[in-house]
Amino acid sequence: MIEFFTEPWQHVFMQRAFLVVLMSGVVCGVIGSHVALRGMAFIGDAVAHAVFPGIAIAFALQTSLVVGGIVAGLVTALAIAVVSQNRRLKEDTVIGVFFAAAFGLGIVVMSTAPGYGGSLESFLFGSVLGIGSADVITVAIAGAVLLLTTGVLHKEFVTIGLDRETARAVGLPIFWLDMAMYAMVTIAIVISIQAVGNILVLALLITPAACARLLTDRIGRMMLIAPAIGALSGLTGLYLSYAFNLAAGGLIVLTATAVFVACWVFAPRHGLLSHRRKIATAALPARP
């Protein structure tokens, strides 16, 4: 039994995979809490797609994929923020236009590079077992910067999340704080793409945060629970992947989803069973 847990750690590629999955889970859990609370899931999806052309260009130019992804994500986020100033277009419409465009550009660029099929697949579905030590260090540094920034801007993000209009009225620079949030979401997504891939990264961002929201009514606790669930899902998924030789990214996301379903049913205050019990209690006739 103990061997089941220790054995994978003997391989260097598994050590790296564990570290990256752990860090991605923690960072996405923290950032994802803000994303879920502000109803930004669609923006997260958009950014996840938007980093694609950057990664494709970086791949074609043989430069850092992480830097390429971050630049492309930020450019798209900025484009969305600027174009949605036009009041005739709703923000999610603008997002729909831009993220499809970015993904199209990425596919075109990717198709110019020889032998793109394999890298496209690892980009879409993750390649957690093929992570280099330089990548581990990049993820660690980027993750630490993100966590620090979230902590530093916490009260500003909460103020905006509660009431944008009044936050603007008291003088907070909403536009720049929104850009900072987009940038943080972008970086969290880029560093997590290696673990679970482009298509599944949204789940790492949203699902643990959604679980945490069901379990608590305090944002501070939510930002501890979500990263714990993210990290735990990552580790569990990776163990299962090693044990049964199945796709790691998919298993990580499915583990998180299983936790979500459990929370949805069993959460002490906001779960399905608890609601049933409340309704049943309320329906009882009052005793004389």
Place this chain on the structure above:
Amino acid sequence: MSLQVDAISVELGGRLVLHDVDLTVDASEQVGLIGPNGAGKTTLLRSLLGLLPLRSGAITINGRTPAEARGTIGYVPQRHEFVWDYPVDVRTAAMTGRTHHIGWLRRPRKADHAAIDQALERVDLTDLARRPIGELSGGQRQRVLVARALAVQPKLLLLDEPFTGLDVLTQEILTRLFKNLTAEGTAILMTTHDLPAAADTCSRLCLLNETVVADGPPDELRDPAVWLRAFGVARSEQLLHSLGVTR
């Protein structure tokens, strides 16, 4: 002079919503802003906060422009503007009123906590300070918004429909609070649909319908023609009756 509005005009999406609005609110005054839906009441409040550009005219708040006066104004928006299912407690929600005041990279200090203690005390929410805001009643929510506005100890308090849909207890608490605040020198401007209550609590009423139709103490606004101009004929009879303008 706390608030002075000189002949402002405001355009929203190409439509002139307010034109030639003149209004003053002095320290210790409580002024009720009254008008039908679409009269531009909320637009006027948002202009005072510096959230909308003026097409013409000027706004002065304690000798400064709205942008410069930010942080010295308390603003209470309508309750639906606030995300009530956000997972924070009453105290944290009130503290967000001081976010800008506290400043970047800083955590709340002693003075900030003291200000929040006092604000919660004034709206009678001290006992509920740790309760998640999602579990509050409508009246308690309104008091959270007022506490948040009081967090910066403002000289000017702007309230948008503070009495709409409230329980009697909260109405009493807020009415008493506003009286105390004006006695301490705060200037209050509030929009309202509740005309009898406004006539009761406000020292002055300002009738707005794209521009100021009438402005004076409730007793002086006895001319039915003024109310007809502000509200149109259809709604006015019952309204005037409830105010005692007509019998």
